[in-house]
Amino acid sequence: MNAAADLFSNVGPSIAPGQPLRGQLLKWVGNKQRFAKELISHFPVSFNAYFEPFVGSGAVLATLAPREGYAGDVFAPLVEIWSMLKRDPGQVVAWYAERLALVDRLGKIDAYHRVRDAYNKSANGADLLFLSCACYGGVVRFRKSDGYMSTPCGAHTPIPVERFAQRVAAWSARMANTEFFNCDYRELMARARAGDVVYCDPPYVDSQTILYGAQAFRLHELFDAIADCKRRGAFVALSIDGTKKSGRDVVDIAPPEGLFAKEVQVHCGRSMLRRFQMDGRTLEAEHVSDRLLLTH
Numbered sequence: 001m002n003a004a005a006d007l008f009s010n011v012g013p014s015i016a017p018g019q020p021l022r023g024q025l026l027k028w029v030g031n032k033q034r035f036a037k038e039l040i041s042h043f044p045v046s047f048n049a050y051f052e053p054f055v056g057s058g059a060v061l062a063t064l065a066p067r068e069g070y071a072g073d074v075f076a077p078l079v080e081i082w083s084m085l086k087r088d089p090g091q092v093v094a095w096y097a098e099r100l101a102l103v104d105r106l107g108k109i110d111a112y113h114r115v116r117d118a119y120n121k122s123a124n125g126a127d128l129l130f131l132s133c134a135c136y137g138g139v140v141r142f143r144k145s146d147g148y149m150s151t152p153c154g155a156h157t158p159i160p161v162e163r164f165a166q167r168v169a170a171w172s173a174r175m176a177n178t179e180f181f182n183c184d185y186r187e188l189m190a191r192a193r194a195g196d197v198v199y200c201d202p203p204y205v206d207s208q209t210i211l212y213g214a215q216a217f218r219l220h221e222l223f224d225a226i227a228d229c230k231r232r233g234a235f236v237a238l239s240i241d242g243t244k245k246s247g248r249d250v251v252d253i254a255p256p257e258g259l260f261a262k263e264v265q266v267h268c269g270r271s272m273l274r275r276f277q278m279d280g281r282t283l284e285a286e287h288v289s290d291r292l293l294l295t296h
Contacts, residue, residue, distance in 0.1 A: 023163070025171045026057050026081065026129070027138025030201060032239070033059035035266055039199070040064055042264055042294060044235050048195040050178075051234075053185035054202050058082060062174040069178030072188040079182040080125030086180065089172040092129065097161045099130035108134070112153035120148050134158045189225045194233025200226070201239045223256055230259070230295045238293040239266070253291075260293040 024033055032039060036059045050066040055073045073079050085092050102111035112134050119127035128149075132140050135151040143150055181188055185200070192198050203217050219240075226236045238260070241253055267289050 021059075021062055021167075021170055021174070023159075023167045023170075024057065024059075024138075025062075025085075025167050026132045027135070027140075028057035028132060029139055029141075030203075031057040031059055031138070032201060033057065033063070036060045036063035038266060039237070039239070039292060042237060042262075042292060043197050043199075044296070047197040047235065049192070049197075051188060051192050051196060051198040052201075053188040053198070054200060055079075055082060055180070056201060058171070058175070060199055060201070061178060062171055065174040065177075067177050069175075070181065070188060070191065071178050072181035072183045072185065074182070074184055076182045077119075077123050077125045077128040079180050081129050082175065083180045084125060085168065085172050086175050086178065089168045092172075093161065093165045093168050095126040095129055096133070096164050099127070100158055100161060100164075103158070108157065109153050116149060123147070123149075130158070133164075185222065186225045189229055192229050192232065192234040196234045198226075198229050198234055198236045199239075200236065219253065223259060226295065227256070227259055236295045240291050240293060255293060259295065261296055262294040264292040264294070266290045266292050 021033065024031065039060055040063060049068040049070060050061070050064060052061050052069070052071040053073075055061060055071040055078070058071070061069060061071055071082065081092065084095075099111070099115050102114060105111070106114065112131070115127050115130050115134075119131060128140070131149065131151070132138065134154055134156075136154040138154075139151055140149065141151050142148065185202070189198055189200075200222065202219070202222055222238075226238065229236050
């Protein structure tokens, strides 16, 4: 078996190994879907369980589709979406269809505002699902003082229910062998053992402080958790801030000496967060490159 085939030897039997998904289920800042396969190519060629403690859009998890996966996030409404996708995919489609029907009755902007108001009164996965698909640039941002979701409605039209249902079917198959947890990343990472893989995609300290939970995130605490995983024999890959603005600005994050054995630059294209911050102005010079840090 060659290395590429061996890398995906622990995927579910009905999944084409390592094949990217064609459409996003959730739009999310920092979504790694376009280059998830490249990230995965730097994982060990064989491993046991897979852990993703900052699951976010689920793009890397869904591309890998592990036989044994554990994913989590501190953001409860987000985990509610992924848990329901695994337990009852039809309910996820029903959530979306119910809210999309408001667009026909009220118009897109009024429908969006109604769902956003409902979410801000009581945060929940069903409303967040629709908002992530309909908001401006896929940037789901939250007010620091009280967690209020403030992103305006996007210019695009949310996809029809039929297309969304197709995506749900594809994504639920990829998540079939993964358990989801609403927990702090340290709790999930503490479960990783020798031979396991942990992929971390935390909020970026330079650009993502508007994200839920990002204000309380401390990178040095994550470095401590990575060191603990490494001591137990788990492999850890960390996506972290790299270059901004076509490489002219460099975010100089220095991890503890000796923690990582290798660093890879991953080109991410244009930043959707910068699109939001620039109010639609051109992004020709707004390319981003991530650093992928590897413990082995």
